[in-house]
Amino acid sequence: MSFFTIGHRGVMGVEPENTLRSFVRAHREGLDGIELDLHLSKDGALVVMHDETVDRTTDGKGPIKDFTLAELRQLDAGQGERVPLFEEVLEAVPELPVQAEIKDVAAARVLAELLRERALLERVSVLSFHDEALWEVRELLPEARTVLVAGRTGPDLVSRARTVGARLVSLELRKLSLDVVERCHAADVEVMAWTVNTPRDLALARALGLDGAATDVPDIKRAVAADR
Numbered sequence: 001m002s003f004f005t006i007g008h009r010g011v012m013g014v015e016p017e018n019t020l021r022s023f024v025r026a027h028r029e030g031l032d033g034i035e036l037d038l039h040l041s042k043d044g045a046l047v048v049m050h051d052e053t054v055d056r057t058t059d060g061k062g063p064i065k066d067f068t069l070a071e072l073r074q075l076d077a078g079q080g081e082r083v084p085l086f087e088e089v090l091e092a093v094p095e096l097p098v099q100a101e102i103k104d105v106a107a108a109r110v111l112a113e114l115l116r117e118r119a120l121l122e123r124v125s126v127l128s129f130h131d132e133a134l135w136e137v138r139e140l141l142p143e144a145r146t147v148l149v150a151g152r153t154g155p156d157l158v159s160r161a162r163t164v165g166a167r168l169v170s171l172e173l174r175k176l177s178l179d180v181v182e183r184c185h186a187a188d189v190e191v192m193a194w195t196v197n198t199p200r201d202l203a204l205a206r207a208l209g210l211d212g213a214a215t216d217v218p219d220i221k222r223a224v225a226a227d228r
Contacts, residue, residue, distance in 0.1 A: 013216030016078025
């Protein structure tokens with residue numbers, strides 16, 4: 001059975017998360033794709049950061065939405081790296097599949113417009129915990145690939161995925177069960193987990209019959225390749 005590996009914020013276990021350095025390392029290590037997080041700057045730029053604030057991952061303080069792109073560029077995002085634009089990541093790892101997670105719902109329309117303008121629908125999948133963000137993307141781009149990121153595995157999981165047009169759901173590994181995976185697969189919905197970082201995690205993911213996983217470390221890709 002094939003099993004895909006997605007570099008979580010690049011390979012954040014060994015490089016500064018959501019930086020060009022981290023994404024290039026993920027590409028070099030042979031991961032099947034990368035995952036990143038999107039917010040809008042004060043002046044409407046699609047910037048790649050996970051949290052609502054810059055506090056944890058840079059030497060600055062305050063909400064991302066209060067910074068212009070130029071101001072964000074002045075911050076150190078780790079080892080001298082700068083906060084990247086979404087377009088810069090695409091250019092840094094050409095052809096590598098990308099899972100773009102919408103953290104700020106307002107970014108949905110901006111992302112959809114960019115995907116259309118740059119003909120990226122085959123390369124970029126749109127993820128979110130926010131059903132409304134995925135719905136908006138699908139309304140604007142019916143052919144977009146959407147992925148529902150869910151914090152819970154209740155009985156409405158499949159119906160939520162169908163409503164937003166998602167053929168893949170991303171769930172926390174520790175919250176998954178064989179029943180959840182089988183329900184999704186029966187509805188032709190694939191399942192991936194976050195975050196698979198150890199041989200034990202990988203063994204559990206394979207036992208559950210998952211289709212893939214997000215990982216912080218290159219070792220998981222090597223373990224999957226060796227298993228094949």
